[in-house]
Each structure stands twice: as C-alpha cells, then as structure tokens.
Amino acid sequence: MKLDRRCLLKALGLGAVALPSLEAFGQTAAPRRFVAFYHPNGVHPDWHPVAGADPFAFSFGPSQLALAPYRQHLLYVQGLELTCALAGAGEQHQRGLSGLLTGSTIQAGSFTGNDGTTAGWASSISVDQELVKVVGQGARAASLQLGVKVGERDVSGCLSYSGAAGPLLPQSDPKQTFARLFDATTMPVDELEKLRRRRASVLDGIRGQFTRLSDSVSVADRRQLEAHLEQVRDLEKRLTALPPSEACRTGTAPPAVAWQTENAMPDVSRLQLDLLVVALKCDLTRVATVMYSDAKNHIALPFLGIAGDVHNISHLSDSSPDRAELATRDRWQAEQVAYLLGKLQGAAEGAGTLLDNTLLLWSSEVSRGNVHAHDEMPFLLAGHAAGWQMGRTLRVTRRAHNGLLTSILQGLGGANSAFGDSQFASSPLGL
Amino acid sequence: MLRGAALLVLLAACRPAEPTPVVCAAAAADAAPFRLLTRAELDRTLRDLLGDETRPALAGLPAEPLVFGFDNDARLRVANAAWVSASFELAEAAAARVVRERPERIIDCPSRGADCAEKFVASFGRRAYRRTLTLAEHEALTTFFESVHLSGGYLEALEQTVTVMLQSPQFLYRPELGVRAGFAASRPLPGPELASKLSYFLWGTMPDAALISAAENGELDDSGGLERQARRMLEAPQARESAADFFAQLFTLEGLSRVEKSTAAYPSWSPPLQSSWRRSMELYFGEAAGRAGTLRGLFTTPALYVDAAMSMYSPGSSGDFVRVSMNSQRAGVLAQPGLLARLASSDQSSPVRRGVFVFDRLMCQPLPPPPAGLAITPPVLDPGATTRERFTLHGKAGCAACHRKIDPVGFGFENFDGMGVWRDTEANRPIDASGNVVDARDPGLSGPFDGVGELSAKLAQSRQVHDCVAAHWYRYALGRVEVESDACALGQVQRRFVDSGGSFEAVQLAVVLSDAFRSRGGAP
Numbered sequence: 001m002k003l004d005r006r007c008l009l010k011a012l013g014l015g016a017v018a019l020p021s022l023e024a025f026g027q028t029a030a031p032r033r034f035v036a037f038y039h040p041n042g043v044h045p046d047w048h049p050v051a052g053a054d055p056f057a058f059s060f061g062p063s064q065l066a067l068a069p070y071r072q073h074l075l076y077v078q079g080l081e082l083t084c085a086l087a088g089a090g091e092q093h094q095r096g097l098s099g100l101l102t103g104s105t106i107q108a109g110s111f112t113g114n115d116g117t118t119a120g121w122a123s124s125i126s127v128d129q130e131l132v133k134v135v136g137q138g139a140r141a142a143s144l145q146l147g148v149k150v151g152e153r154d155v156s157g158c159l160s161y162s163g164a165a166g167p168l169l170p171q172s173d174p175k176q177t178f179a180r181l182f183d184a185t186t187m188p189v190d191e192l193e194k195l196r197r198r199r200a201s202v203l204d205g206i207r208g209q210f211t212r213l214s215d216s217v218s219v220a221d222r223r224q225l226e227a228h229l230e231q232v233r234d235l236e237k238r239l240t241a242l243p244p245s246e247a248c249r250t251g252t253a254p255p256a257v258a259w260q261t262e263n264a265m266p267d268v269s270r271l272q273l274d275l276l277v278v279a280l281k282c283d284l285t286r287v288a289t290v291m292y293s294d295a296k297n298h299i300a301l302p303f304l305g306i307a308g309d310v311h312n313i314s315h316l317s318d319s320s321p322d323r324a325e326l327a328t329r330d331r332w333q334a335e336q337v338a339y340l341l342g343k344l345q346g347a348a349e350g351a352g353t354l355l356d357n358t359l360l361l362w363s364s365e366v367s368r369g370n371v372h373a374h375d376e377m378p379f380l381l382a383g384h385a386a387g388w389q390m391g392r393t394l395r396v397t398r399r400a401h402n403g404l405l406t407s408i409l410q411g412l413g414g415a416n417s418a419f420g421d422s423q424f425a426s427s428p429l430g431l
Numbered sequence: 432m433l434r435g436a437a438l439l440v441l442l443a444a445c446r447p448a449e450p451t452p453v454v455c456a457a458a459a460a461d462a463a464p465f466r467l468l469t470r471a472e473l474d475r476t477l478r479d480l481l482g483d484e485t486r487p488a489l490a491g492l493p494a495e496p497l498v499f500g501f502d503n504d505a506r507l508r509v510a511n512a513a514w515v516s517a518s519f520e521l522a523e524a525a526a527a528r529v530v531r532e533r534p535e536r537i538i539d540c541p542s543r544g545a546d547c548a549e550k551f552v553a554s555f556g557r558r559a560y561r562r563t564l565t566l567a568e569h570e571a572l573t574t575f576f577e578s579v580h581l582s583g584g585y586l587e588a589l590e591q592t593v594t595v596m597l598q599s600p601q602f603l604y605r606p607e608l609g610v611r612a613g614f615a616a617s618r619p620l621p622g623p624e625l626a627s628k629l630s631y632f633l634w635g636t637m638p639d640a641a642l643i644s645a646a647e648n649g650e651l652d653d654s655g656g657l658e659r660q661a662r663r664m665l666e667a668p669q670a671r672e673s674a675a676d677f678f679a680q681l682f683t684l685e686g687l688s689r690v691e692k693s694t695a696a697y698p699s700w701s702p703p704l705q706s707s708w709r710r711s712m713e714l715y716f717g718e719a720a721g722r723a724g725t726l727r728g729l730f731t732t733p734a735l736y737v738d739a740a741m742s743m744y745s746p747g748s749s750g751d752f753v754r755v756s757m758n759s760q761r762a763g764v765l766a767q768p769g770l771l772a773r774l775a776s777s778d779q780s781s782p783v784r785r786g787v788f789v790f791d792r793l794m795c796q797p798l799p800p801p802p803a804g805l806a807i808t809p810p811v812l813d814p815g816a817t818t819r820e821r822f823t824l825h826g827k828a829g830c831a832a833c834h835r836k837i838d839p840v841g842f843g844f845e846n847f848d849g850m851g852v853w854r855d856t857e858a859n860r861p862i863d864a865s866g867n868v869v870d871a872r873d874p875g876l877s878g879p880f881d882g883v884g885e886l887s888a889k890l891a892q893s894r895q896v897h898d899c900v901a902a903h904w905y906r907y908a909l910g911r912v913e914v915e916s917d918a919c920a921l922g923q924v925q926r927r928f929v930d931s932g933g934s935f936e937a938v939q940l941a942v943v944l945s946d947a948f949r950s951r952g953g954a955p
Contacts, residue, residue, distance in 0.1 A: 110498045112791060116787050165506070169494060205571075221465070235515055
C-alpha cells in the first residue's frame with residue numbers, strides 16, 4: 001500500500017498549516033536535540049565515503065547519494081571500533097547493539113541470540129538517556145524510542161537503556177507514538193485545564209497509596225517502588241508542562257497502517273519521522289532513537305524487491321552477486337536519514353533551522369555482516385547542535401567508539417569526561 | 432476434596448521410595464519483590480474486576496521483554512517513563528468506562544452520597560488490591576473519595592478513586608514480600624500474597640472471592656489447603672486459558688505475527704495466515720494440552736485445526752476453524768503449520784532454525800557459539816539442489832562442531848517446506864527426512880529417526896525433554912529463570928512430572944507445592 005504524502009500530512013495536521021514554530025526560543029535559548037538512527041547487520045562496502053585530497057573533498061559511497069544535498073551538515077567518522085562488543089556473552093549482533101550507545105560490554109543473561117548463545121541486557125546507561133539529563137529536562141516525553149518493524153523484544157531489539165536494568169524497547173506503531181505525544185493536547189484549552197486539575201488530584205491520591213505501601217516494606221524492597229514513584233512525579237511535571245503553542249495542540253491521529261508488515265515499512269518510517277519532527281519542533285521531546293528492524297533482522301524487504309532474508313544477505317561474501325541487495329537496503333536507509341534531515345532543515349527555529357539545533361548519529365551493530373566485524377564501524381553524524389565543523393570526514397586510528405560517545409555528550413553540553421565501561425579508552429575525539 | 436487430600440496422605444504413607452520428603456533450602460537470589468502485571472494479566476484483571484472486555488493494555492502499553500519466549504520475567508519488568516505514562520492513561524480511560532457504562536459492577540450504594548466512600552473503598556478495594564486493605568490505605572482512599580465528592584460529586588469521586596486504585600502499586604504489582612520467620616533465610620508468603628501468585632500462575636488473572644477468603648482465613652498456609660485450592664482452580668476454564676497462554680509462549684507464537692513469506696517462493700501466502708496459524712495452534716494446545724494433557728499428547732496428537740485461509744494444509748477447508756484428524760504425517764505440535772512456518776526462512780525451509788529450536792527449547796541443551804570471526808553464510812537458493820544438499824556444506828571444518836548436531840535434527844523436518852506444507856519431493860528428488868539426534872544429554876534420546884513423527888515420539892518419552900518442559904513451567908510460575916539454588920526444588924518438580932507420566936496438571940501442582948513457589952528466597 002502506498003500512502004499519499006499530502007494525505008498523510010493532512011492526517012497529521014501538518015498540511016496547509018505551516019509547522020508551528022517556537023517563537024519563544026531565541027537563537028540562544030533553543031533546546032538542543034539528539035537523534036540516533038540504527039539499522040541492522042552492518043553495511044555494504046558502498047556505504048563508506050571515499051577519501052579525497054583533504055577531509056572536505058570526500059566522495060559519497062555509491063549507496064549514499066541521497067545524502068549529497070546535506071553534505072555540509074555531515075561528518076563521517078571512520079576507523080572506530082566497537083571494542084566493547086569484542087568480548088562478552090552472546091553473539092556479535094547482541095553485543096554490538098547493546099554496546100552501540102552504551103559503550104559497555106553486554107551482561108550475561110537468558111536472551112537467545114541468532115546462533116543459540118545467550119546474553120542479557122546492556123550493562124549501563126546509553127548515551128541518548130545520558131543526554132536526557134543534559135538536554136531533555138522539561139519536555140513532555142523525556143525521550144522517544146521509535147521503531148520501524150522492530151520485532152525482537154529482548155537485547156536484539158533494544159538500543160536505549162536508562163541503566164543496566166532499564167531497557168527501553170522501541171514501539172513500531174505510529175498510533176502509539178501519536179498517543180504518547182498528543183493525547184490530551186488536542187483538547188480545547190478550558191477542558192485541558194479541567195483535565196490538568198483532575199490529574200493533579202488523582203496523582204496526589206496515587207502518591208498517597210505509594211506511601212502507604214512503602215511504609216510497610218523493608219528498605220531494600222522500597223527501591224523498586226521509589227523508582228516507580230519517581231516516574232509518577234515526573235509524569236505529573238510533564239502533564240502540567242504543556243507546549244506553549246496552540247498549533248502544537250492540534251495533531252490528528254495518524255492513519256492506521258499495517259505496521260507489523262514488511263511492505264508497510266516505508267509508510268511507517270514516514271509517519272514515525274513526521275511525528276518525530278513535530279515532537280522536536282514543538283519541544284515535546286528532545287531525545288529520540290529510531291530503530292529499523294532489529295539485530296536479528298530475519299525479514300525481507302519486498303518493497304525494494306528484496307525477497308530473501310536480509311540477515312542472510314548480509315552474510316554473503318563480497319563477491320557474491322546477490323550482495324548488491326544489501327547496497328539497495330543501505331540506499332533506502334540513507335533515504336530515510338535524508339528525509340529526516342530535510343524536514344529538520346525545513347523547520348525554521350529562531351534565526352536558523354531545527355537542524356542547527358540537532359545532532360544525529362547513524363550506525364549499525366556490526367560493520368561487515370559477513371564477518372561480523374566490529375572494526376571500521378559506519379558512523380555518520382549530522383546537524384550542528386554540537387558546534388562541530390561539518391561537511392567532512394575524520395579518520396581515526398583504530399580506537400574504541402566510546403570516545404565518540406563522550407564527544408557527543410560534551411558537544412551537547414554534558415560535563416562527562418568519559419562514557420561507558422572505563423576499561424575502554426573514552427577520551428573525546430576532538431571533533 | 433477432603434477425601435482427595437486424605438487419600439494423598441495414605442498414598443504418601445505407602446510410598447517407600449520417598450521415605451521423608453526432601454525439604455529444599457529456599458532459592459536465594461529472587462530479589463524481585465514486586466512483580467508488575469503483564470499486559471495480558473492486566474487485561475484479564477480489568478475484565479474480571481471491571482467487566483472491561485476492551486483489552487486496553489495489549490494495545491496501549493509497551494510490550495514486555497521476552498525471556499525464553501516468556502513475557503513475565505519479574506526482574507526485567509520495570510515501570511519506565513513510557514509505561515507509567517501509558518498505564519496512567521489506561522487507568523483513566525478504564526475508570527471512565529466502568530463508571531459511565533456499568534457502575535453497578537463496582538458499587539452498590541443507592542444513596543450516592545459521601546457515605547458510600549467507606550463501603551466502596553472496602554469492597555472494591557479488597558478486589559482491586561486482592562486483599563483486605565490496611566487501615567492506612569483505607570483511610571487515605573476514603574478521605575480522597577470524600578474530598579472529591581465534595582467538589583465534584585458522586586460519579587466524579589467514584590471515577591477518580593477507581594483511577595487512583597488502578598494506578599496504585601497495590602494493584603499494578605503483585606508484592607511477594609514474605610514474612611520474616613526468625614533467622615530463617617526464606618520467608619513464607621502470607622496467604623494473600625500466595626493467593627495472587629497462585630491465581631496469576633494458574634488463571635492468569637486476579638483471585639476470585641473464594642480464593643481471597645481462603646487466603647485470609649489461613650487456608651493456604653498448609654500444603655493440604657493450598658493443594659485443595661489449586662485443584663479447584665485447575666478445574667476451572669480459566670486454567671485452560673492460562674495453560675494455552677503458557678504453550679503459546681513456549682512455542683513462541685508471538686513471533687507468528689511477524690512471519691512473512693516471499694510470494695515468489697510461496698504464492699499461497701497472504702497476511703491473514705499469521706492470525707490463522709496462531710489461532711490454529713491455540714486450538715491445538717486447547718486439545719492436546721488441556722486439563723488431561725500430557726507431554727506425549729502434545730507431541731503425538733494427530734489433529735489439525737484449519738480455517739479458510741489454511742486450505743493449503745487441508746484441501747477443501749472453508750469458513751471458520753474445524754478440527755481435522757490427521758495421519759502420522761502431521762501428528763503432534765512439531766507438525767503444526769504455524770510452528771513450521773515460523774522456523775523457516777521467507778523463501779525456504781530452515782533445518783538450522785528447526786534444529787536449534789529442538790535443542791534449545793525442547794531439550795534445554797543450547798549449543799555453543801560459532802567460532803569468532805567466522806563468515807556465516809547460509810547456502811543460496813538453487814533450484815537444482817535440495818535443501819539438505821545445500822546445507823551439507825556445514826559439515827566442513829569450523830561449522831561442523833555445532834552443525835553435526837543441529838542439521839541432522841533439522842533435516843528430519845524436510846517433509847515440510849517453508850510454509851509448513853507437506854512435500855514428497857524437492858528439486859525433483861524424493862525428500863530424505865532421515866535424521867539423527869547427536870550427543871543429547873539423555874543417552875536414550877540420541878540416535879537415528881525418520882521424519883518428524885519419529886522425532887516427536889523420541890522426544891515424548893525422553894527424560895531430558897520432560898525435565899526441560901518442567902523447567903519452563905517453573906520459570907513461568909516464578910517469573911524468573913532458575914539459578915543454582917533452585918536445583919533442589921526444580922529437581923523435585925521435574926521428578927513429579929516424570930512420575931506422573933508427563934501430566935501438565937501434575938507439573939503445575941508440583942510447582943505450586945514447591946517451597947520456591949510458597950516462599951520468598953533468602954535475600955537479605
């Protein structure tokens with residue numbers, strides 16, 4: 001099924017009306033945003049840019065031409081290694097995905113990997129969630145974990161972690177994304193005010209019940225309740241901190257799509273990214289991750305003419321004729337990134353655009369699927385929120401990607417001097 | 432019932448093999464005192480508590496992580512921001528629905544005044560919190576009701592109080608705190624906590640009035656009383672629903688909604704098959720794993736449930752599901768189309784996935800990982816070669832260590848293509864479905880077989896498979912994967928399962944009566 005673009009935008013309440021802009025934000029006050037993109041099983045060699053005479057003179061890899069219009073906003077970092085994924089429980093996809101944003105080695109556990117080995121969750125907080133502390137305070141949703149046909153409900157399908165015991169599984173139904181962001185915001189103001197008063201009353205009652213139970217349990221057992229209560233308090237703050245602009249309250253639910261099917265992936269991707277842009281623009285969230293499928297990725301992509309199992313295709317040797325299908329997949333993924341960059345660039349904010357205040361990171365859980373390698377990882381950064389010089393490639397001599405994660409934190413205002421497991425060198429890259 | 436219990440005592444007395452029952456030390460590290468309800472549990476609870484049939488949790492709350500296919504691992508369930516925000520809105524909506532559509536379901540108070548507060552909080556609260564409220568809880572909720580009543584009236588007070596209760600930890604969690612008993616490492620669960628645990632295990636939903644009363648009267652504190660209640664519950668229809676849920680998770684039916692086939696390879700595939708496969712297997716579980724179900728029945732019952740979408744499995748099927756008796760070609764759970772299609776690629780069968788599933792899921796004998804840095808490349812489609820021929824490359828160095836075990840089991844499934852449709856030939860050659868179980872822990876399980884029927888018969892009588900399935904029940908009941916200190920309690924459950932001839936009812940009773948189920952382990 002193909003959805004009409006215009007119809008989609010209209011359904012999202014974004015048709016004739018221009019995107020609501022946050023005039024309240026001056027150039028200096030605009031919040032900084034972070035978005036991480038993930039796609040599974042590494043890349044075809046055609047993904048990588050080819051070096052030129054100087055860092056600015058690179059040529060795009062043949063599968064990445066969709067990104068060419070955004071050249072001056074991009075920074076390829078080459079030569080990084082997912083060192084944290086070289087050892088630990090489970091298989092290379094599990095280790096790579098759990099380490100990608102956490103920079104730490106996977107825990108032991110009971111999640112069956114692609115080859116029957118088992119592993120647990122990641123063992124520490126992921127960089128996007130660390131950034132919630134830095135840039136994400138005050139938004140309606142602390143962060144969004146969006147999926148496009150993410151199937152696995154374990155470590156193979158999880159990119160974000162609020163901590164060692166805090167997997168944040170993505171959800172792939174645009175309707176749920178909408179509900180998370182816009183449910184009550186669609187009401188008239190006076191009704192909204194009534195709802196807010198009632199919610200304050202109810203939340204007060206709930207807190208009372210937490211206290212009654214807490215009083216009767218041991219100190220050790222109280223921890224879990226307190227963590228939950230903290231979320232309830234947070235919810236109260238978010239429910240009462242509604243977006244300032246009228247236009248941000250008038251979303252219409254996205255159309256129903258068969259979001260679990262392969263052929264709906266292009267539509268789901270558009271819907272999720274459109275909602276993401278509105279969420280960023282209206283300051284409903286400042287931190288998001290977008291996962292395409294999961295690290296097991298036993299799916300076909302019939303809308304691209306790929307009938308075979310993409311994970312299996314990622315295993316083919318570089319000389320195999322069918323390996324070109326992986327480049328086709330990479331091309332489509334680049335188009336999704338390009339689509340988001342275009343929307344961010346098209347959204348004015350202060351004297352600039354939303355892209356000026358966003359940093360995007362795109363990668364995968366392995367570099368070359370056919371050898372399950374973790375060196376020469378594909379890392380692309382985009383946007384200007386970190387204030388780095390863009391439009392170039394940077395080659396580093398094989399080192400742990402933890403340094404990149406530290407750089408991202410520092411670039412967006414974090415005070416972190418290191419990130420992830422301390423056994424991996426994580427001083428910032430100097431971007 | 433008394434007669435049954437008395438009989439058991441007599442039987443125990445004349446059973447020489449077990450002179451004194453071994454008392455297992457409690458399992459240690461089960462420090463997950465608060466078990467968050469799963470979406471399925473929440474939906475059934477809202478159904479039974481409020482008469483709400485809309486199943487809002489399944490559609491509206493974030494999905495649970497899965498461990499061995501199970502959605503209820505207590506330690507992995509954390510109320511994160513997305514969950515708290517979605518469950519808050521769920522509670523608001525459910526409270527509004529019940530107050531608007533069927534208030535009589537939750538309150539009987541004709542005066543509709545502030546004086547209803549006490550009565551409502553006590554009676555509805557006992558059902559919602561699955562125990563009598565503490566004085567402090569009762570007072571706080573009554574005061575809340577009265578104050579909302581003052582400003583917003585009766586219905587508003589009712590709706591807000593229900594919302595508060597549906598968002599309270601007393602409702603959302605099943606606390607398993609236990610009672611400290613002297614210096615003992617383990618703490619027995621008090622009646623109401625045990626009642627909830629029992630009910631969510633055997634029924635997947637809240638306890639009924641009889642169970643709450645029994646618990647508060649202390650009837651669950653001894654084995655006889657606990658067993659009486661468990662047997663009563665196993666006879667109820669909710670027990671079949673819950674058992675079907677267990678098997679659906681054990682056989683990973685959740686994944687069926689994501690199975691898509693290449694229409695080039697399988698023109699008969701279409702999306703409605705996803706739900707037909709699932710329903711078909713649920714019906715199969717209802718028959719083979721129902722009340723009198725046994726492991727043997729699960730592996731050998733020659734039945735297939737088909738609807739119009741499944742005509743490729745049984746020509747002429749039309750309309751709603753009907754039961755079709757099958758011959759030995761399609762006997763047992765391993766020959767069910769949904770499972771076979773799930774354990775396959777989109778365009779071909781997969782001896783590897785099928786073999787790994789049997790080792791991993793049914794034998795509990797996971798295989799070591801492939802060597803680091805190995806290029807893993809499944810054979811590409813070749814119309815001139817059979818699947819077996821193409822996969823024989825696995826016999827080469829590097830792959831052989833594992834594939835000498837995986838493939839011979841997987842090859843036994845070759846009569847079923849990637850859709851789970853029976854085939855006699857592939858690439859114009861007759862199917863060779865001969866297989867071999869290599870190096871099973873259970874020596875009796877090792878050895879050659881021909882086709883899924885013979886494999887199923889081998890599995891059905893293996894001690895290793897009995898132990899494995901009993902371990903799955905144990906995990907499902909306790910909401911966690913077993914640890915070393917569970918060995919004794921789990922061992923007892925496994926023995927009971929074997930001794931009972933593989934009865935699913937017996938294994939559930941054995942879990943309920945185990946110390947691990949009835950007490951909280953020796954966490955500090």
